[in-house]
Amino acid sequence: MKELSLNILDIAQNSIHAEAGFVEILLTETAESLKLEIKDDGRGMSEEFLNRVTDPFSTTRTTRKVGMGLPLLKLAAEQTGGYMTITSRERALYPETHGTEVTAFFYKTHLDFTPLGDVISTVVSLVQGSPEVDFLYRHTMPGREVELDTRMLREVLGDVPLSSPDVLMWIRESLTEQYYGEAEQSE
Numbered sequence: 240m241k242e243l244s245l246n247i248l249d250i251a252q253n254s255i256h257a258e259a260g261f262v263e264i265l266l267t268e269t270a271e272s273l274k275l276e277i278k279d280d281g282r283g284m285s286e287e288f289l290n291r292v293t294d295p296f297s298t299t300r301t302t303r304k305v306g307m308g309l310p311l312l313k314l315a316a317e318q319t320g321g322y323m324t325i326t327s328r329e330r331a332l333y334p335e336t337h338g339t340e341v342t343a344f345f346y347k348t349h350l351d352f353t354p355l356g357d358v359i360s361t362v363v364s365l366v367q368g369s370p371e372v373d374f375l376y377r378h379t380m381p382g383r384e385v386e387l388d389t390r391m392l393r394e395v396l397g398d399v400p401l402s403s404p405d406v407l408m409w410i411r412e413s414l415t416e417q418y419y420g421e422a423e424q425s426e
Contacts, residue, residue, distance in 0.1 A: 246315070254277065321346055
C-alpha cells in the first residue's frame, strides 16, 4: 500500500469484521521511528489461524481468497528494519480478555519507509462506516498529541449519531486543527 493510513483502515476494518466494539489506533512517533498499534476487543483468532495470518493466502473473507493487509504491513515494517507482531485471544477461550493487537514498528529514516498518508480521512471513514463502534485514535509526536475518543463524543452528543454529517465534519475539523493548528475552511 502506498500509505500507512490505508493499512490502518484495512486492519481496523478487520477488527470491525471480528465484532469489535472498541478499536484503539495508537501512533507513537519520534524523529527516527513510528510505532503503530491497533488493538480491539473483537472475537480474536485461533492459535492456528494466528500462526498463518501473515500468509497472503490466509483470509476469513468470502469475497476473495487472499488477504494482503497484514502481509503488506509486515513487509512495509521489515523493509525499514522494523518488525510486526500480532497477539490474539479468542473469545471462546478468554471471554473477559479477548481481542487482537497488531503492532508494527518502522524506522522513518529508511529509504523504504512508507509515508503515513491521510490518517484524518481514515479516522473519519472508520467512524462514518461503523458508527456503532467506539474508536480511540491517538498520535503522539515530539511536543504534541492528536486524539479523538468517540466514547467522549457519545457522552456529549447523547442521541445524535456519530455518522451525522455535522458530527463527521466536526471530527475532521478537530483532527485537522490538532494536526495543523487551524481547521481548513470549508468553501
